[in-house]
Amino acid sequence: MNTLLTKKKWFLLGTLLMVIVLLTGCWDQRLIKESRLILAVGLDLEPNGKIIDTVVYPVVNKGSNAMSLVKSVVVSSTGVTTRDARINLDKKVSQMFDASKNRVFLIGEKLARKEIYSSLDVIYRDPRGSVNAMVAVVKGKAKKSLEIQPQDSTLMNIYYPELLQSTSAIGLFEIETVQSICTLMFDEGNDYLLPYLRINEQQQRAEVIGTAMFHKRKMTGTLTGKESTLLLLMNGVKQDYPRFTFKINDQKEMKERNYITVLVNDIERKMKIHITPDQKVRVKLALKMDVxxxxxxxxxxxxxxxxxxxxxxxxxxxxxxxxxxxxxxxxANCDELGVGKRIRSFHYGDWKKMNWEKDYRNISIEPEIKVTIVQHGIIN
Amino acid sequence: MKLKREDTITSFQFIFLIIQAQVGVGILSMPFNIYTAAGHDSWISVLIGGCVVQVLLILFWILMKRFPSMTLYEVLDSTTGIFIGGVIKGLYIIYFILVGSNILSLFSEIINIWILPLTPRWLLIVLMAGIGIYAVRGPVKFLARFYVFVSLLLIVFVLLVIYSFWEVDYLNIFPIGEKGIMPILKGTEKALFSMIGFEMYLIVAPYVNSSSIKKLKAASISNVVVTIFYSFLTLICILFFGIKEFILVPEPLLYMIKSFSFKILERIDLLFLSVWIVSVATSYMAYLFAASRGLMSFSKKNKEHSPYVFYAAILSVLISLMPEGVYKVGQFSTFVTYLSYIFVLGLPVLLLLLSLLTHRKEKQQS
Structure with missing residues (x-):
């Protein structure tokens, strides 16, 4: 074969390429030992409009007998935007922050009621942004929620995700991540719920007290735990253990005897949308529950x-x-059921004539619920 | 000018050669580009785009059937004469080099934004070009074997994307065709550009050692595969992002995959990008081959494209370093895209007409 380069030159070229390949890591290497891994973030709004960014990162303290203790450290700082606050944080913490491993975002209610997209923009924009971190709203200040020391786990990055996961399993909400809410923030006629937490300082715990209803980019109301569970079922989503306790009579002296607790076993939901020629919407929501x-x-x-x-x-x-x-x-104008989206999808002509921002409040939704007991445990 | 007998590929390899030339750097932003024109009906645009490509492939086939052992360059020589043919050949070579550099600059830009922000762009470009030179210098059959082998990676690609079916909302594709046919056709135009690469038919067809109809079959299979693959990707992105968020994400596939995470593997987008880099390399190689094959056609005595690979690669590296920043790279990319109107649609069709009108054909040799 008629080659352009001699063997020697090929060898040289090969070596050069190898060297280049080996060099590439040097520009972009990020060592874990040289960065502060942020594992939970709290965002709050100050009355003057500034953002308080609170972060939690683990610090390993080498103990005496080769036991190392991992401790959560909480710091916070203010800035005009989330990134600005983070820059201010970087100024007072040794080593660089790395937020790519963040597990949970806690948003203070004040900020949530104003707008959440702007505060999250920096995460969407960053290729290493932790878009699969969970999101929750905290009643009061998110900063406080990171300062508590629950006994379940000393690490916030374990405590909150586990708390949210277990509450989601009993059917209060579907876990939403930074990415999944982004889609819903932009979607028309489809809103979302986020877990709503309260901090109990006496017990040093966070407690899920229900869900926060969102419309587009801001929080517009709250639901109790029971209401959220039912709403989720009406939305056709059944988590592992949705349970309800209801009063069935009030004659018994012993109060506990007036109640029944059911676990929803299976659901079947059908949504039918009727639209009259003058765009009056009637939604029939049939929900069959086996409990x-x-x-x-x-x-x-x-x-x-x-x-x-x-x-x-x-x-x-x-x-x-x-x-x-x-x-x-x-x-609250929170179309969690996605009625608007259905109208847009299947009745586009009517959708164009409607103004969902206003019309959702005025539509009539008729739940037709049918509960059937199918099991009663191992005693009668 | 006849080709060396031993450097031939099978029609099976030809399928993968065209697939790999088509699937490349644009795949990450393809759904976005189509979406900007056609909205949530983009997947229909891709299907129509596939039909258009099929028509073009048939035209190419008719043209190449008349000159069974010639590549586009020799066809140009024998239909338009040495002088005009030479000029058009030169233009084609420049076009292929431009596409190559466009691939390189888009590649380096995306890698820079997504994974290696501090690594200089020139290094990424030089590395990619180095791989290109290494692979293209050999005979075509080596290249084809490599293409067949790396096509396995496309399966990984598809599997990663299929995972997103867990997190999509099917309502997002409705209402179908709300804005009428015009946006869909505009989207088709964009879809066509991301399917560019099938013009390799004009260069590689004579290397395929099989009957003419089999070549068309192979090219059609690859076109069908690519069309289905692309409309599947576009559809998934629409289902995942919905209507308004889509506008915000110029690399929707990557963005979508970034938001998943498995227990053992947290950043799947890195895995995805590594697979993608191979696809980029293969389409870069295809254009590098096309350009160096063109340079070879100017020489009377040389019957190997290998000596010219290096020059074509150097040129493409230099050009690819010129545009800097997302907007400049985008402009360059648009420019190259419009060039492909001339070189993929216009000239080959003109050439076919010319050869039909003048009854020019390759002399039969049995």
Missing amino acids: NVNELPVDHLDSAGKANELNKTLTREITALAKKTLAKTQK
């Missing part, structure tokens, strides 16, 4: 007839709750 009785201190479930009676009571109770919940979402 297990988890707790029934009165113990009267020995026949199908009794179960039927209970079914009726439960259906009545849950329908009432559903109506209340839906009214709340409409008041």
Whole structure:
């Protein structure tokens, strides 16, 4: 073969290339030992409009007998934007921050009620931004939520994700990440819920007290735990263990005997949207729930007839709750069910004539709920 | 000018050669580019784009059937004469080098933004060009074998994307065709540009050792594969991002994959990018080959493209270093895209007409 280069030159070229290949790492290497790994972030809004950025990073203290203790360190700083606050933080912490491993974003209610997209923009823009971190709203200040020292885990980056995951399993909300809410923030006619936390300083714990309803980029209301669970079911999402406790009568002296707790086993949801020619929207939300009785201190479930009676009571109770919940979402203008999106998808002509910003409040949503007890545990 | 007999590839390898030439640097931003024109009907645009490519492939086939052992360059010589042919050949070589440098500069820009912000661009470009030179210098069959082998990586690519089916909202593609046919056709134009690479048919076809109809079959298979692959990617991106967020993400595929994380592997986008780099390399190699094959056609005695690879690569590196920053690179890319109108659509069709009108054909030799 007629080669352009001699063997010697090839060898030289090869060596040069090898050297170049080996060099590339040097520009962009980031050593973990040289950076502060941020594992949880809290964002708050000061009354003067500045952002308080609170971060948690682990510090390893070498103990005496080869035991090393990992400790969470909390620092915070203010700035005009999230990144500005982070720059200010960098000025007072040794080593560079690395936020790419962040697990959870806690947003103070004040900031959430104003707008969240602007504060998160920096994360979307950064190729190493932690877009799969979970997001939650804190009642009061997010800074406080990172300063508590829960006994479950000394590390905030473990405590909060685990807390959110376990609460999500009992059906309060679907876990949303920074990325998943971004899509929903921009989507029309489809809103979202974020977990809503309260800090209990006495017990040094955070507690999920329900969900925060969002419309586009800001928080517009809150739901209690029970309401969120039902709303999620009405949205056709069944988590592992959605449970409800309802009052079924109030004659018993021992108060506990007035209640029943059910675990939702299976759901079947159908949403039908009727639009009249003058764009009046009627949504029929049929939800069939198969439930297990988890707790029934009165113990009267020995026949199908009794179960039927209970079914009726439960259906009545849950329908009432559903109506209340839906009214709340409409008041908050939070279209969690995605009714608007469905109208846009399947009735585009009507959608163009509507103004969903205003119209969602005025549509009528009729829940038709049917509860059936299918199991009652291992006793009657 | 006849080709060396032993340097031939099979029609099976030809399929992968065209697929790999088509799938390249543009794939990351392809769904976005189409989306800007066609909105959430982009996937239809891609399908229509595939049909257009098929028509072009048939035209190419008719042209190349008349000159079974010639590449585009020799066809130019024999239909338009040595002088005009020479000029057009030169233009083609410049076009291929420009596409090559466009690939290099887009590649370095994306790597710079996504994973190696501090590494200088020239280094990335030189590394890529180095790989290109190394691979293209050998015979075409080596290149083809390499292409077949790395096509396995496309499966990884697809699997990574399929994972996103867990997190999509099917309602996002509705209402279908709300804005009418015009935006879809505009999107088709953009889709066509990301399918560029099938013009390799004009260069590689004579190297394929099989009947003419089999060549067309092979090219059609690769076109169908690429079309389905592209519309699948576009569809997934639409389902994932919905209508408004899409506008914000110029590299939707990468962005989507970045938001996933597995237990054992946190940044899948890095894995994805590594697979993508191979695709970039293969399409760069294809253009490098096309350019050096063109340079070879000017020489009377040389029957190997290898000596010219180096010059073509150097040129493409130098040109690719000129545009700097996202906006400049974008402008350069648009410029090259418009050139492909002339070189992929216009000239080959003109050439076909010319050869049909003048009844020019390669002399039969049996």
